[in-house]
Amino acid sequence: MPRSLHRLGLWPAMLGLAACTNTSPAEQPPAPTVGPALYRxxxxxxxxxxxxxxxPAGAHFSAVIGASHRADGLLFRPGQLASTGIRDMAERGNNTALRAEITALVSSGAAFRMLEGRVINSPGMVADTIRLDAAHPRLSLVTMIAPSPDWFAAVEDENLLDANGQWVAQRRVPARAYDAGTDSGPSFTAPDQATLPAGVVAPLRLPPATGSAPDGPPLGTWLLERIK
Structure with missing residues (x-):
């Protein structure tokens, strides 16, 4: 090494500069996250x-409504009181209040996109699309079981990112029934019997046509397919 570098104190400085250019593992930039996904x-x-x-006669489901959301953007949670929007959807198939609640979740950042479909007879089929992103990978959807006191079918907080952080290509979720806890009518066509004080949202067992099933048969299937 030339004596001039030692004399000027430049050699230690050059070593320090070289060390600074080697980024430690803790300083590595975060791994890229997956991009948005579109699901049918x-x-x-x-x-x-x-x-x-x-x-019952005239059996149908109200217009499906829901959202893609974060873990804190739930539309409902079993064991907790139903919101006004969930109550109105479950009792009357009216999505006005729930639509406003979802819009507020989107504005706050807790939800990403809203989905709202149409009324369908049962048996029957309806399809729509919704977009999710890495920050909002969960999906919740609800629809009134009609006629009924306050019963609804739902997708409850379904996470569409797999264990490796990638979007699942397809998933089938049984359409299970829930009781909103706001009407005490015991049958599909019972007159209104407001539950006072209101109970909590809870899974509902609807008896099978024949035989027995511990959880009751599902009301159908939610098919979730990534298309983009």
Missing amino acids: VTFEATWSADTHANF
């Missing part, structure tokens, strides 16, 4: 006299 949501309603007892 198909509700295949199978609820009928062949699947469930006491199948």
